[in-house]
Every structure is written in structure tokens, then in C-alpha cells.
Amino acid sequence: MLAGVFRSIASGLKHTRIRPQTLQHYLALQSLHTNRTMKLDKPEFKNLFTPELNRLSELFAKYEYELRIAGGAVRDILMGKQPQDLDFATTATPEEMKVMFEKEGVRMLNTRGEEHGTITARINNKENFEVTTLRVDVVTDGRHAEVEFTTDWKIDAERRDLTINSMFLGLDGTLYDYFDGWTDLQNRRVAFVGDATKRIQEDYLRILRYFRFYGRIAEMPNQHEDSTLEAIRENAGGLGGISGERIWTELKKIVVGNHAAPIMRCMYNLGLPKYIGLPLEGNLDEFDQVYARARDLQPRPMTMVAALLEQPGQMDDIITRLKISIEERKTGLLVMQLRREGEQQTEQLLKHYQGIVLKTPGTEQKQMSDRVCEVLKYQGDASLLSELQTWTIPRFPVTGKHLMEKGIFFGAEVGWVKDKLVALWIESDCSLTFEELMARVDDLRKEVPKEIQEKAAKKKTRFAKKMKTDK
Ligand SMILES: Nc1ccn([C@@H]2O[C@H](COP(=O)(O)OP(=O)(O)OP(=O)(O)O)[C@@H](O)[C@H]2O)c(=O)n1
Numbered sequence: 001m002l003a004g005v006f007r008s009i010a011s012g013l014k015h016t017r018i019r020p021q022t023l024q025h026y027l028a029l030q031s032l033h034t035n036r037t038m039k040l041d042k043p044e045f046k047n048l049f050t051p052e053l054n055r056l057s058e059l060f061a062k063y064e065y066e067l068r069i070a071g072g073a074v075r076d077i078l079m080g081k082q083p084q085d086l087d088f089a090t091t092a093t094p095e096e097m098k099v100m101f102e103k104e105g106v107r108m109l110n111t112r113g114e115e116h117g118t119i120t121a122r123i124n125n126k127e128n129f130e131v132t133t134l135r136v137d138v139v140t141d142g143r144h145a146e147v148e149f150t151t152d153w154k155i156d157a158e159r160r161d162l163t164i165n166s167m168f169l170g171l172d173g174t175l176y177d178y179f180d181g182w183t184d185l186q187n188r189r190v191a192f193v194g195d196a197t198k199r200i201q202e203d204y205l206r207i208l209r210y211f212r213f214y215g216r217i218a219e220m221p222n223q224h225e226d227s228t229l230e231a232i233r234e235n236a237g238g239l240g241g242i243s244g245e246r247i248w249t250e251l252k253k254i255v256v257g258n259h260a261a262p263i264m265r266c267m268y269n270l271g272l273p274k275y276i277g278l279p280l281e282g283n284l285d286e287f288d289q290v291y292a293r294a295r296d297l298q299p300r301p302m303t304m305v306a307a308l309l310e311q312p313g314q315m316d317d318i319i320t321r322l323k324i325s326i327e328e329r330k331t332g333l334l335v336m337q338l339r340r341e342g343e344q345q346t347e348q349l350l351k352h353y354q355g356i357v358l359k360t361p362g363t364e365q366k367q368m369s370d371r372v373c374e375v376l377k378y379q380g381d382a383s384l385l386s387e388l389q390t391w392t393i394p395r396f397p398v399t400g401k402h403l404m405e406k407g408i409f410f411g412a413e414v415g416w417v418k419d420k421l422v423a424l425w426i427e428s429d430c431s432l433t434f435e436e437l438m439a440r441v442d443d444l445r446k447e448v449p450k451e452i453q454e455k456a457a458k459k460k461t462r463f464a465k466k467m468k469t470d471k
């Protein structure tokens, strides 16, 4: 029977450039070939063929350039996942593509990819396609590369990071796999193409890409290969030269991905935190626990990162090193501030959290509510979380303008009175009406602390003077 398998594989090989190496590979190849027509029916593959892609494909065929889907999209299709973005590789040089597209009246978008061989074509004014000339990176500084074009598919595959990301898929459904990516994918093995050290030194971000894909692909949490870990350990420092934006993009996916807790431990063991803004003494036990209870509640990446931090000051290192958004920073700080409150009484907690939202200025209430939800995810409190998520934030009926109409002009005073009104309103379960609230204003005003009253009085005098001189 095996002989038959080998025979039919051998006949399949005539049409492909797959390099068979192991028995397992032969078998994988066999299934690939017998399934070849079925593969064309695979929804993840079939769905790609919009009229626009068909047009692109016809154009390249007409000019006799080869065109294949490359890298991550091939990996996704083979895993039965619809790829998010498609990258194409071609034997045509950027110049040749430009001539072809111009002749055929296809618009090209001005992107900055050209020096790396990428042309973006917009077909039928509807769909953009990024097509990159096969290339080899001749000079790399660990971040950027100077490239040379080639027509050799294997050379292009060799400069890619992981075997599972190094495959090409012809538009006729043929898989081109030079580094056993398909076998690795089936075995859930994440490995660099060829020499790990070399691949990492070409772009140190690949260290984090390795961990991201490990989470995505590997079945077991701790099955890294020793040689891979060694290469990472030796090159960890290279991450120091990578931009905060790129690091954060990868880190965000790692901390909410599969196996995030053991992966984080592994990253700490290899000495990565120092180079990526994470605290040197990150609280890994807390990270483990939070991951276990929050994972299914879809936490934001910053919620997970907060688990590593013990003091708000550590957020400053993150802000300095990584390009996190203001919202992410606010989320992290709120989580750190409130994370121990879950240890209080449950019935009071919901009210307490709703109060935090209601005391926030109207325009920011929804965001604050989402941030508080992150606290609940951190605590793993699914029932309180769903109560807060389904809660419709009631509108506080009194505005600053209403108070000004009552003769309170000055910011600090308006703020103080409004805060007190909000507190009364929350206490009443949001049942006090506009009239009932306004009826409390005069009394509250008398309670405004002295220093605020004095400041208000001073401002009032200045204001009055200004009005006089302006006249
Ligand atoms: N540092 C990098 C980044 C990318 N690539 C190659 O370029 C492809 C496309 O890169 P990208 O879209 O960034 O990653 P994907 O692998 O497609 O992953 P994702 O699904 O997250 O887009 C990768 O598959 C890989 O072949 C690489 O070798 N080294």
C-alpha cells in the first residue's frame, strides 16, 4: 500500500515544487494532492475569488508573470480560517507591474511599499491588492531591510520568519511549500525557517511574532524547542531597538491569546521584559490567576498587562516604551486602582461601580463604564459584568448650564455642587427628579467649602472689574 502512496505522490510531485523529506511529509502531501480539487472548494479559498481577484489573476496570466498568495494568508486558509488580509507575491518586478497596470488602466495606490517591492493595485475601484516582488533581504539592521528582487520562490520563502508563514498558494490551489510549513502546521509546530538566530537578527520583532504564533498554533503550552529558546535568549537585547508601536501590536495579541500565562513566564525567563517596557519583577502569579479567570470574558490587552504591575508608577515605564493609547492607559490605571474591591460585598459593588460611572462627565460615561467592566473581567466576576454591560446609563437631569442659571458661575463651585447633587441622585437610585434636585441647590451652596467660595469670590470680583473696563 505504501508503494502505491509513494507512486501517486511521485506523480503529484511533477506538478509541484514541494520538497518531500519525511514519511509524514509524504503522507501529508498525498492528502494534499488527492484533496486538491476539494481544496479549491474550501470556503476559505473559494471566498477569495471576487471578480476583482479574478481580474488581477487574469492580468498576471496575460503578461506571463506568476502570482501566488503568500505567507500568513496561506497558513490561515490551510487552518480553515478566513484570512483577514491577503498578501500576494509575484515574479514581476515593481517596474514591470507598473507598466502592466498602467497599460491596463488599473489604478495604483501611492503607498510607501515600493522600495520593498510592494505595489498596491486598486481593481474596479473596489478592492485593493498588495502584490510584492519576490525578494531577498540583502542588508538588514534588525529593523529595516535593503532588498534585491529575485524570481526564485524558494529564496523568498527563506527570508520569511516561520515555516508556517513561508508557504505560497497558487490561484489554482497548488501549495508551494519549501520548508515543511504544512507538516509543521499539522503538527502544530512553530519553528523559524532555517537558522533561528539569523531569522531573528533580520528583524528582532520576530521574537514576539514567535510567541504570538506559538499561542495561536501550538496545542501544548510549553513545547518550545531548546534551540529556538536559546536563539531568543541570546538576541533578546535586539528588541530594544524595535519601535514601541510594533512591540505593543504584538504584545497585545500575546497577552490575550492561548497559553498567555506560560508564554509570559517563558518570556520572563528569557529576559525579554527589560526590552519591551514590562516591569522587571512582573507579578507572574497574579498574571496566571487573572488569565485563568478573565480569559473567557474577553479582556482588553491592558487589563492583562495590569496584572503584571504592582504600582501605578510602573505604568510610566510602559507609557515611555510602548505606544499605548490614552484609553489603554486609563483602563490599566483604573484596573489597578479598583482590582481589590471585588473582595467587598457583592450587592454594594454594583452600586459602587455604577456610581463611578455616573460621577464621570456625560461624554466619558460610556468609556468609563467599559473600563469598569474591565475591572470585573480582571476579578472574573461574570455575573456582575453582565449586569453592568446590560445597564443603560441613566441621564443625570441637571447640567452645569442649569446651575449657572441659578447664579453659580465659577467652575470649581459648579463642579462641587454638581458632584453633591449626583451623589444625592445616586443615593436615591436615580429617582430624584430635575425639580427635586434643583430644590436642593440653595442649601448645598451654603455647604461649599470655604476655599472654593473664596476662589469663586475673587474670580467674581475680577470678572466684574473686567466688565467695567471693557465698557
Ligand atoms: N517580521 C516579519 C513579518 C512578516 N513576515 C512575513 O510576511 C508575512 C505577512 O506578514 P504579516 O501580515 O505581518 O503577518 P501574518 O503572518 O500574515 O499574520 P497576521 O495574520 O497577523 O496578519 C508573514 O506571514 C511572513 O511570511 C516575516 O517574515 N517577518
Ligand SMILES: [Mg+2]
Residues within 6 Å of the ligand: 072, 073, 085, 086, 087
Ligand atoms: Mg497578514
